[in-house]
Amino acid sequence: MSQTVPEDHVTVRSDPVDANDAVVAIEDLSLWYGDFQALRDVSLTVPKNQVTALIGASGCGKSTLLRSVNRMNDLVPGVTVQGKIHYEGADLYDPVVDPVEVRRRIGMVFQKPNPFPKSVYENVAFGPRLHGFKGDMDAHVETSLKRAALWEEVQDKLQQSGLGLSGGQQQRLCIARAMATEPDVILMDEPTSALDPIATDRIEELIHEIKQDFTVIIVTHNMQQAGRVSDRTAFMHLGVLIEEGPTERIFTNPQHEMTERYISGRFG
Amino acid sequence: MSLAHRNDADRRRQEAKRARGRTFVAITFVPVVLALALVATLFADVITDTVSWQIVEPAYTTESWSFTEGFAFFSTWENVVEKELVARGEDPAVVLDDPEERRKFRLRNRVELLWQLDGAPLRYVVTSSRDDTVADYGFFEGLRQLDAIRAEAGEGQEVRLNPWLDAAFLTKNASRTPVMAGLGNALIGTLWVIGLVIVFSLPIGVGAAIYLEEYAPDNAVTRFIELNIRNLAGVPSVVYGILGLYAFVRVFEFGPTVLSAALTLSLLILPVVIIAAREAIKAVPPSLRQASYGLGATKWQTVSQVVLPNAITGITTGMILAVARAIGETAPLLLVGAAAFIPRAPEGPLSTYTVVPIQIYSWVAENDVEFAHVASAGILVLLAVLLVLYGAAFYLRRRFERSW
Structure with missing residues (x-):
């Protein structure tokens, strides 16, 4: 079922994030694909070194919101954006901001593992090479793979194709590749939806570990996953941010009736 | 509901349906058998004729x-x-x-x-x-x-x-005496012409494909260009010959040279190269482009480091097939002045030249019955070259086709 959201809905916020902890602050963001409005006045503050989960039914705009943060939506023809996303004192949608630089600082991991049809080594080295990395590339690749908990498994096959790895390994390779460009924020768009439960476990563990160095925003369809990996959760419906707050609070004591119904599995 | 026939009438209807299916398959099968028989006859004829x-x-x-x-x-x-x-x-x-x-x-x-x-x-x-x-x-x-x-x-x-077809046939030059005639200069001419065709049409064709596929705005002008490229791929080759005669031989005054021939054939195959390259570029999965953009790559970095390396097999296959077409072309080269008889092999882009199909054409036109054998030997060489090229294209397609 889909329930309409009233025009004047105000996002329910519990335990709001302190502005000093914010890395990314989305402010009144609206987005249209052609005539279709996919996001309606979304405001969300993402705290540093924490995992923020975006949940909601299919088509609720959570992926769109995620892709707005590193301006991947710019690549879709016919997209218009209104509002601001503050990052390091600048507005990401300010015309002077270079989307290419934004994507270097805010990395992304996709739904389906998408390693390049190149060697494991070249996959990780791709980003640093693009940005003129000067230094010991071997060491950098090794560090990145270790951070993605993949080094042990691939150290003997660095020169083999990344496509030869298992699905879970490929996804960790993609995470290593994203980390290799030294971003501040890593966006994950349903990173485990194509993986089996064991591979999913490993990715979730990994997300726990990397939040010491990175800020993570993750879109997930899997409520248990949101509960396991995230510190804060934001629930969206039909392009509107219904409620956000600490994950525990959202899952045990949702304030809005729609959130409560989604969490308890009564719609979506 | 049971899957068994409910009654006899039902079963008869089912059987009639199946019979119609078999008839249809038989009808479509006939042309395939005919075509195979014709190809076999052609090969047998050409081979025994040599x-x-x-x-x-x-x-x-x-x-x-x-x-x-x-x-x-x-x-x-x-x-x-x-x-x-x-x-x-x-x-x-x-x-x-x-x-x-x-x-x-x-x-x-x-x-x-x-x-x-x-x-x-x-x-x-x-x-x-x-x-x-x-x-x-x-x-x-x-x-x-x-x-x-x-x-x-x-x-x-x-x-x-x-x-008639032996090693010497490939090195001997055109001659008035059938036993002395060979493909030597024609092969060198074909190599020169096709080499230049690749030099001209590969960068232009791939460049145009990249522009149309990755950069061109989706507007009326682009669609007009696309439509025209598709139409140009179907224009009879002799029309390109007329264009080449006017543009390259007369206006640019290149004369009846390798250069004129290569430019004319390049124009002829460019639409095919562009279409093949666009298909290859289009086949690179969007997920790879996204991965590249997601790492902060610019458009050009994505095109040159992700899209092109992954499209190169498709582009090469298309290029090989286009070149195979150019190798067999005769009509446009007759117009832009390939000579039937040249005393020495071309030495550069501005030399006079002949190519294999023109040489075969001139042998076929000879009166002496022995030249028919020479022509057959030439046709066999041409077919062998084309077979190798088609085989290479087939191999590339099979060897490097990937599922993402």
């Missing part, structure tokens, strides 16, 4: 040498000619050591692997342009009447089974 029985009256009483006696890497010619001259009681050094004598001998004589009925199969013989072909019989005709033909051969004459 072999003929001949009664020859040699200008010299020649010896012959077995394959093991005559063959030598890179110097079979010298080896056999030396043996022949010794057998004639002449001093081989006189011919072989003097460049001028050597050139003259080479113009008049040819070392051929022939089946002489008296000797063992496939022996090396030095034939001469002064050898007189008394009679020429087709392969099957000769087989049927072999005894009659042998009886017909008089004193000083011999019966040979001449395979």
Whole structure:
């Protein structure tokens, strides 16, 4: 079922994030694909070194919101954006901001593992090479793979194709590749939806570990996953941010009736 | 509901339906069988046409040498000619050591692997342009009447089974004498023309494909260009010949040269190259582009480092097929001035030239029946080249096709 959201809905916020902890602050963001409005006045503050989960039914705009943060939506023809996303004192949608630089600082991991049809080594080295990395590339690749908990498994096959790895390994390779460009924020768009439960476990563990160095925003369809990996959760419906707050609070004591119904599995 | 037939009427309807299906399959199968039969006939005809029985009256009483006696890497010619001259009681050094004598001998004589009925199969013989072909019989005709033909051969004459297509055929040049004629200059001409075609059409074709696929705005102008490229791919090649004659031969004054031919053929295959390259670029999965953009790559970095490397197999396959078409083209080159007979191989883009299909065309037009065998040998070479190219394209497609 889909329930309409009233025009004047105000996002329910519990335990709001302190502005000093914010890395990314989305402010009144609206987005249209052609005539279709996919996001309606979304405001969300993402705290540093924490995992923020975006949940909601299919088509609720959570992926769109995620892709707005590193301006991947710019690549879709016919997209218009209104509002601001503050990052390091600048507005990401300010015309002077270079989307290419934004994507270097805010990395992304996709739904389906998408390693390049190149060697494991070249996959990780791709980003640093693009940005003129000067230094010991071997060491950098090794560090990145270790951070993605993949080094042990691939150290003997660095020169083999990344496509030869298992699905879970490929996804960790993609995470290593994203980390290799030294971003501040890593966006994950349903990173485990194509993986089996064991591979999913490993990715979730990994997300726990990397939040010491990175800020993570993750879109997930899997409520248990949101509960396991995230510190804060934001629930969206039909392009509107219904409620956000600490994950525990959202899952045990949702304030809005729609959130409560989604969490308890009564719609979506 | 049960899957079994409910009653007889139901079953009859089912069977009638199936019978109609079988008839339809049979009807579609007929043209396939016909086509295969035609191709087989064509090949059989061309191949048997390259072999003929001949009664020859040699200008010299020649010896012959077995394959093991005559063959030598890179110097079979010298080896056999030396043996022949010794057998004639002449001093081989006189011919072989003097460049001028050597050139003259080479113009008049040819070392051929022939089946002489008296000797063992496939022996090396030095034939001469002064050898007189008394009679020429087709392969099957000769087989049927072999005894009659042998009886017909008089004193000083011999019966040979001449395979017109041999190694020497690929190096000998055009000649008025059928036995002396070969593809040499035409092959070099084709290499020059096709080499330049690749140089011109690959960068332009791939560049246009990249622009149309990755950069061009989706507007009326772009759609107009796309429509025209598709239409140009279907324009008869002779029209390109007229264009080439006017533009390159006359206006740019390149004359009837390799350059004019290469430019004309490049125009001819460009639409095909562009369409193939666009398909290959389109086939690169969006997820890879996204991965690249997600790492902060610019458009050009994504195109050059992700899209092109992954499209290169498709582009190469398309290019090979386009080049195969260009190799076989005859009509436009007749218009832009390929010569039927050229005394020496082209030495550069501004040389006069001939190409393999033109050479074959001119042989087919000759009166002498022996030239039909020469033409068949040429066709066989052309088909072999095309077969290799198609095979390469097929192999590339199979070997590197990827599922993402």
